[in-house]
Amino acid sequence: MAEKEWKPQILGIICNWCSYAGADLAGSARTQYPPDIRIVRVMCTGRVDPLFIMKAFIDGADGVLVSGCHFGDCHYLEGNYKAAKRMFILKSLLKNIGLEDKRLRMTFVSASEGAKWAVVVKDVVDTVTSLGPSPLKEFGH
């Protein structure tokens, strides 16, 4: 791993209908944001198994962003509520194992909120950068 300039590795798991569309809109509008995030698309944040996130942290992710529709706007009625509940519990577990819970973020970005997506990514990148490399990195490999 190159030591010169550390860049965080952040995984974004985002829903097809709202946040992925919002991220696409940010692209069409050429809204610039930092490139330190990689996206895995799912149909709904309800699909996000907390184990996916744990797997990412074990694999050495410095941060994970889960982003879905606003409450009441879920394409599948209530998947985002269930995802939010899981993330809430998972955050408390992260604290218990000594990982800063700020490394996991759940946000709600609609298909029309391209500008918000850019702000969210920048904020997540800034937060994770300030926290530094994940302490789990050395165990994972």
Added chain:
Amino acid sequence: MAEKKTKKEPAAKKETKKAAAKAAAPATAAPAASPEKALGKDARVGVYICHCGTNIAGSVDIPAVQEYVKTLPNVAHVDNYQYMCSTPGQKKIEDDIKEHKLTGIVVAACSPRLHEPTFRTATKTGGLNPFRFEMANIREQGSWVHMHDREGATSKAKDAIRIAVAKASLLQDLVPKSVPVEKAAMVVGAGVAGMQAALDLANAGIKTYLIEKNPTIGGRMSQLDKTFPTLDCSQCILTPKMVDVGRNPNIELMTYAEVAEVEGYIGNFDVTIRRKARGVLTPAEAEAKGIVGGGCNGCGDCDAVCPVIKPNPFEMGMKPRKAIYIYHPQVVPLIYTVDFDSCVKCGLCVEACGDKKAIDLEMKDELVKVKVGTAVLALGYEMFPIEKKEEWGYKKYENVVNSLEFERLICASGPTGGHLVRPSDGKTPMKVAFLLCAGSRDNTGVGKPYCSRFCCMYSLKHAHQIIEKIPGCQPYLFYMDIRSFGKMYEEFYYRIQDEGAKFMRGRVANVLEDPVTKNLIINAEDTLLNRPINLEVDMVVLAAAVQPSEDTDRTRKLFGVSKSMDGWLLEAHPKLNPCGTTTAGVFLAGVCQGPKDIPDTVASAEGAASAASIPIHMGEVELEPYFAQCIEEKCAGCGMCVNLCPYQALSLVEKDGRKVMQVTEAKCKGCGTCGGFCPGGAIWMQHFATPQIVAQIDAFLLGGEQ
């Protein structure tokens, strides 16, 4: 980077061909016993990197990416092309599948929301199952958002392709499920947009349910006096359409009703409609109850005796109505309605109605279920509550009215018989100021940031109307810009200038009232002449912004339609699919998608009707096969998933002496909420299966270069 390879998750049990055969089966049969099969065995992925002209190539180092991709596991072929979506680009995929014996395709280009269907078709044409295709988004989420960071964009593109290859290596053959489409449509909202959409659908031979929350159809257009720029009488051109709607045998009109519940999916929406208690029977309803020759014929005898007086919302509250009422004489259907909130149940109307026995003061709301294949939302708009902009004195000063109130005051069928008068004293105003952009193009956070689009034109029309009706009356228009963009609109603007209307460019700072005369003093700046304006007028008309109608949010959620940031409903694509939504089978007509004048509204309604008729005429539609499946040997039968499913698609069944989950595919929409929870990992989400997602995560974080 670590040297680990992308994982080939579950141990391969069977041959890929068998897996394909099984994946094909579930369209009709019960879920296969074990969907976990030969995944990723001998995967050969073809990767295509698109330049998109300079859209991608401008910020991403394509040769470097191509060299990198060659090092990835399972990659059998890499190519790049100027425009992958072009015919030669697609041809590459089609030819290479055979030549390189590919089992999976990755195109690194724009968003899958744009071109996934294109490349799936190419994959299919090449002889591979279309669900063996995966897209890496390196444009919308790559080159376009890191335009000045070539290194960052290139590295992100490499990772995105690595993630996509990991998934493509594990993709399965899937077969879309074909479902029949119910030969009926629904239109929600019966303003001019909803009526036009319903008429078009009905005339195309489709049974159409037209749902309207008010007691009559007609919507906002029926409240207008004249229409710009032709100056047609609004009611005169609208009422024939209203009558057509009422008479069309293919339209089942439900007024005073609202959508209560929506279940199902394109082709098969089960919609529950709440018919609000109207208190009055139609002739058909009366006949069904055995009252021969009975039911409401609109005679108005009840109206004459009703002792309760309330403001009529159709007249913007400026004319009274009774507790049993019709909005105006041309209502369709011509059936009275009891306002149970104000009715004192004295029974005088029942007596007056006599043998027709049309009135039932004990009537209750009724739920009606209908099944439709597609739906059009035409939910319309309402006026922004302009009293929020306190500086203009609406609802504080009597002689400040909004433009819809002005329409009723100038309309021959309105409360004053078309004589424009000041609300304070009933005198004819001789100086009238029109404040344009009232609450529109407002970045203060109080009003709306958008242009409401038709206020310029109707204000010009208003100016014309007062010049024509009241000799010597002077209109003043305070404007920011006059946006007269439509056919014959600019000509109309010049005509009104020639007629003597005075135009002042500048937003009005405030409006004050002379407490004695009730005249209004306008303080503004003429930004063309750079001088302050202090003008006393008799009346002020606010061309208030428009906003989505009250019921829009509730209704859109029932149909799963998103909204834009400004609250209007979100179209599938602003340019190329303005009538569609992200919910298949649901379409948008008229102003609920964004402010439109009448010609644009009618055009959009015809577009929505045409789009809504296509699946119905096709007879069947294909659903993406992203269903859940149960891996029975892992299922512990705990039933957590059954409670989580928002569509009641899952159930527990007895099998070999134990309980296992079973999926009803017709109900499953593929959200994966069950799969995200299952403690035993026993749910297989097709196309978004756990091994596939984990492979993507591993590919990102553990690398995979060889």
